[in-house]
Amino acid sequence: MTAMMKLASLETKMFFRDRLSVFWTFLFPVLMIWMFGSMFGDSNLNGLSFAEMFVPSWIGVNIVTISFFTLGTVLTNYRETGVLRRYQSTPIRSWMILAAHTFQGSVIFVISALLLMVFGILMYDLTLPVYMGSTLLALLVSILAFFPFALFLTSLAKNSQAAAAISSLCLNVMLFLSGAAFPLEFMPTILQNAAKVLPLYYVVELLRGTWNVGPITDYGLEVGVLLGISVVSTILASRFFRWSDK
Amino acid sequence: MGEVIKADHLVKSYGSIQAVKDISLTVNKGEIFGIIGPNGAGKTTTIEMLEGIRKPDGGELSVLGLTPHKQLRELNKKIGVQFQATAIQKKMKVKEAIDLFASFYPTTQKDHLIDLLGLHEKLGVMFDDLSGGWKQRVTLALATLHKPEILFLDEPSMGLDPHARRELWGLINALKEQGCTIVLTTHYMEEAEKLCDRVAMIYSGQLRALGTPQQLLNQIPAHYLTFDSEELLYDFLISLPSVVSVENENQSYKVLSDDQQTTAYYIFKYCYDNEIPVQDFRFEKGSLDDLFVHFLEKEASA
Incomplete structure (x- = not known):
């Protein structure tokens, strides 16, 4: 247990030593909100203000970036460079490593979500979530779905370049087609339907809903889909965990 | 002196390629045992079977009284392994790495090793900023923190300059004096001759010679x-x-x-x-x- 916490805190520390990842993870989403806000700040869609629409959805996007880049790509790089192999003949076990990285990702995510929320409150009169408990639960469910999902997908990559390619593809497709960055209402029906195969769609619906509309119990479908993804990808990620590619 | 490793007729194939055909050897407590042979001879496969991370296709194997691939968790508490071409996180400081790996074991000889390997001056340096020789020292420290009964080193001196190599030999000898058994692979013959108590020569997955460096030189016409x-x-x-x-x-x-x-x-x-x-x-x-x-x-x- 101490080994796991030690690894989690070290990985968090090392994340902050890398300026570039700090910028992309924390500041880029804020810049995006600010940019979209300067264009659509006064608009009103389905009875929701700009910030009520997009702060929750960009928090959802942050889950995707952190799970694919901070967790998945980094672990693939560790596999490639022999960092994971070094753990192999020690008493630490693979699930402890995955858990440590999941913990690290969660800490980074909480910071990034708070930043977005505070920015929304200061700049765009965002209010705190109406159903705070539901929103927190929704975030937990989303993390539990996305972290193992990304860890599994990136573990299929032979090296970190391939993992980064998988990650960029997933991020961009979901960013533009799941309603996170652009409202689905503006899109043709076929794309609106296609959005429903993207996991981020359910995260966005769930976060927007619990933030503005109703408690988590109103969103049984979204919670069900995300928990399903969580269970399946946790099984796959631990089943196919590899210490090295050799 | 007791036997700490006993391997009988080990066999391992990858698909149609027989990497290890039939290898039997024993390693005694407290000795430095070298496995030598050209690249692709089966050295790494052999040492990885001893470490328990590869399962032999056939033969009997006992390491510290355990069956390595079946009792891996038990074994991992007692052995230290330095793999070929591994690293630690680039932005991890030496002290952080030592503390992390120390937390995996109930007791460690952390401070003693920092002294022995002269790591004091490098404790605050990130792994990526170390030279090859220092990286090797740090990873050697990580593999020996818990006073392993057997230390496995796969090509420990690969990529080191002659000076760093000699320093490494000194450190390996110092570990031996603490009572640690050391099994290493190498393709530097000078290393085998100067460092090892006994040497096994492996060619195409088969054991060709086994003995002290002196015995090998005397018994075989070279x-x-x-x-x-x-x-x-x-x-x-x-x-x-x-x-x-x-x-x-x-x-x-x-x-x-x-x-x-x-x-x-x-x-x-x-x-x-x-x-x-x-x-x-x-x-x-x-x-x-x-x-x-x-x-x-x-x-x-x-």
């Missing part, structure tokens, strides 16, 4: 004759009885022979009969390097 001559010809020398190989450069010859005395007799007789002058004739004792080449050539001609 001795040669050297001399200078302007008129002797390669074709004549290679045709002599017992000659294994002939190398020549300008007028200097190096004749590897299974029977130095007989070969020398034929050379002198021929030179006497034909009035050919021979200078600087010497009987040379082969090194492990020569033995290595000797086996490779036998392999190639077989």
